[in-house]
Amino acid sequence: MGLDIKSELSNxxxxxxxxxxKFLPEVYGMQRTIFDAMKxxxxxxxxxxxxxxxxxxxxxxxxxxxxxxxxMAAMEMIxxxxxxxxxxxxxxxxxxxxxxxxxxxxxGEGMGVLAGDALLNYAFETALKSFEDTTTPTELKxxxxxxxxxxxxxxESEKNQSEMTEEKIDFIYELKTGALIEASMEIGAILAGATxxxxxxxxxxxxxxxxxxxxxxxxxxxxxDEAVLGKPIGSDERNxxxxxxxxxGIEKSKEEVKRLTDEAIEILKKLPYENEFLVDLLQYLVYxxx
Amino acid sequence: MGLDIKSELSNxxxxxxxxxxKFLPEVYGMQRTIFDAMKxxxxxxxxxxxxxxxxxxxxxxxxxxxxxxxxMAAMEMIxxxxxxxxxxxxxxxxxxxxxxxxxxxxxGEGMGVLAGDALLNYAFETALKSFEDTTTPTELKxxxxxxxxxxxxxxESEKNQSEMTEEKIDFIYELKTGALIEASMEIGAILAGATxxxxxxxxxxxxxxxxxxxxxxxxxxxxxDEAVLGKPIGSDERNxxxxxxxxxGIEKSKEEVKRLTDEAIEILKKLPYENEFLVDLLQYLVYxxx
Numbered sequence: 199m200g201l202d203i204k205s206e207l208s209n210x211x212x213x214x215x216x217x218x219x220k221f222l223p224e225v226y227g228m229q230r231t232i233f234d235a236m237k238x239x240x241x242x243x244x245x246x247x248x249x250x251x252x253x254x255x256x257x258x259x260x261x262x263x264x265x266x267x268x269x270m271a272a273m274e275m276i277x278x279x280x281x282x283x284x285x286x287x288x289x290x291x292x293x294x295x296x297x298x299x300x301x302x303x304x305x306g307e308g309m310g311v312l313a314g315d316a317l318l319n320y321a322f323e324t325a326l327k328s329f330e331d332t333t334t335p336t337e338l339k340x341x342x343x344x345x346x347x348x349x350x351x352x353x354e355s356e357k358n359q360s361e362m363t364e365e366k367i368d369f370i371y372e373l374k375t376g377a378l379i380e381a382s383m384e385i386g387a388i389l390a391g392a393t394x395x396x397x398x399x400x401x402x403x404x405x406x407x408x409x410x411x412x413x414x415x416x417x418x419x420x421x422x423d424e425a426v427l428g429k430p431i432g433s434d435e436r437n438x439x440x441x442x443x444x445x446x447g448i449e450k451s452k453e454e455v456k457r458l459t460d461e462a463i464e465i466l467k468k469l470p471y472e473n474e475f476l477v478d479l480l481q482y483l484v485y486x487x488x
Numbered sequence: 489m490g491l492d493i494k495s496e497l498s499n500x501x502x503x504x505x506x507x508x509x510k511f512l513p514e515v516y517g518m519q520r521t522i523f524d525a526m527k528x529x530x531x532x533x534x535x536x537x538x539x540x541x542x543x544x545x546x547x548x549x550x551x552x553x554x555x556x557x558x559x560m561a562a563m564e565m566i567x568x569x570x571x572x573x574x575x576x577x578x579x580x581x582x583x584x585x586x587x588x589x590x591x592x593x594x595x596g597e598g599m600g601v602l603a604g605d606a607l608l609n610y611a612f613e614t615a616l617k618s619f620e621d622t623t624t625p626t627e628l629k630x631x632x633x634x635x636x637x638x639x640x641x642x643x644e645s646e647k648n649q650s651e652m653t654e655e656k657i658d659f660i661y662e663l664k665t666g667a668l669i670e671a672s673m674e675i676g677a678i679l680a681g682a683t684x685x686x687x688x689x690x691x692x693x694x695x696x697x698x699x700x701x702x703x704x705x706x707x708x709x710x711x712x713d714e715a716v717l718g719k720p721i722g723s724d725e726r727n728x729x730x731x732x733x734x735x736x737g738i739e740k741s742k743e744e745v746k747r748l749t750d751e752a753i754e755i756l757k758k759l760p761y762e763n764e765f766l767v768d769l770l771q772y773l774v775y776x777x778x
Contacts, residue, residue, distance in 0.1 A: 283602075283605060287578075288596075289601065308576075308578045308579050310578075311576060311578060311601060315604075315605075315608065318605065318608055319608070
């Protein structure tokens with residue numbers, strides 16, 4: 199594992215980017231600036247974890263064909279929209295993401311708001327392209343709404359640290375990161391024809407992975423290598439942001455990431471199907487450095 | 489007409505508000521601030537023109553039942569989201585709308601961004617509630633996307649006045665105001681079972697009405713009564729914003745509003761159906777003072 203899975207994930211990310219790219223609007227005409235800002239935001243890199251997880255879950259259950267493609271693209275657009283708005287001056291005020299200037303840093307704050315809005319809209323439009331011939335209607339939209347709720351509690355929590363509790367942290371992580379990872383894996387499973395019971399198993403796998411992923415993010419914000427991360431570390435402390443690590447300490451947090459990941463893989467192995475890459479990928483998330 | 493239609497429109501707005509209210513999330517739990525901000529934004533008043541036009545077009549074509557309700561609510565949520573984001577400091581920086589403090593003025597800028605996002609999401613979720621049992625899938629989403637493009641050109645135009653042209657004004661108005669009014673009336677017609685040809689006629693009615701409505705907005709920004717409008721006049725001039733009136737002058741603009749409205753009513757009267765209130769409403773839009 200280790201290096202191999204990292205380069206394999208990078209290959210899948212590149213494949214995924216090609217799929218997403220096809221669904222983005224052409225940059226032309228009087229609206230070219232927003233199309234350009236949308237494209238800049240989406241194509242600025244990243245692990246493409248959500249669409250990759252969707253596709254691998256789709257394949258796990260024997261999914262064939264392109265049905266999953268527009269959902270993969272839509273999911274990454276929604277993830278990107280949430281990052282673009284998170285980075286705004288009125289939110290986290292971040293100028294750098296993955297080593298590149300954030301959308302509002304390049305195009306201005308107003309365009310940052312609008313490019314995010316457009317991506318959110320366009321994600322629905324993109325997902326709807328499959329509505330006529332698939333049976334996966336509401337999952338994506340319902341989960342996304344939950345994510346927004348998570349961000350709000352996050353923003354409120356920053357304003358009012360005295361009320362921050364461990365329970366609230368769970369709630370935020372569940373909605374903010376968990377919701378989209380759960381939705382991604384569930385959509386993959388449902389599109390491939392998984393049973394309700396199997397979809398439930400996948401939901402619990404995704405829920406644990408989402409939580410582990412977010413805690414690992416908090417750990418990397420303390421122990422990460424800025425060059426590898428592509429952004430400055432210590433931002434949570436500077437912003438006086440309580441994280442999982444604040445409550446549990448770094449060692450217990452690392453144990454929790456490992457425990458959650460082990461449990462997720464255990465559940466995954468109960469299924470009558472196999473996807474070696476997916477198992478490796480989930481394991482990798484524990485050791486990732488960016 | 490005149491006073492009568494104004495009070496009748498006010499009655500329909502109140503009825504419409506009751507429908508929208510039922511679709512808004514309950515204000516409770518850890519996410520109560522965003523639910524509260526969403527509700528504040530949507531329930532802050534307004535003519536409810538888009539859902540009223542949708543419902544009246546629905547009735548024009550003999551539509552029965554509640555199928556139109558969730559689309560009425562979704563449309564007003566989308567309209568509200570666009571206003572909330574338009575009012576942001578990084579956009580038009582307006583502190584007052586309909587005589588009340590804007591969302592970001594009450595809840596802060598970050599919450600203004602998020603409440604808008606949540607309304608946009610929630611609109612899709614609300615509209616999707618009808619997806620299982622109606623045949624109106626893509627109209628709403630496609631049109632909304634166009635509206636965002638319009639706002640972007642608007643923002644760009646403000647930054648770069650030298651490039652502003654009459655052609656660009658048409659494009660902005662078509663996308664920004666026209667798109668949602670067209671979508672509203674088309675959805676009403678389609679849900680009621682109108683033929684493709686009839687939907688096309690309604691589209692051209694709505695297109696003219698949308699343009700007339702936006703030009704009337706520009707006229708009111710110059711000649712309106714601040715107390716009736718609920719906001720300061722002269723904002724376009726202060727923001728050095730070129731409008732239809734800038735290019736055509738106020739008299740020609742008034743003539744254009746009347747011409748567009750007359751043409752719209754002419755087309756409407758060609759239909760084998762009648763809705764007296766709808767005709768009065770379109771006529772009223774020419775003489776409206778807010």
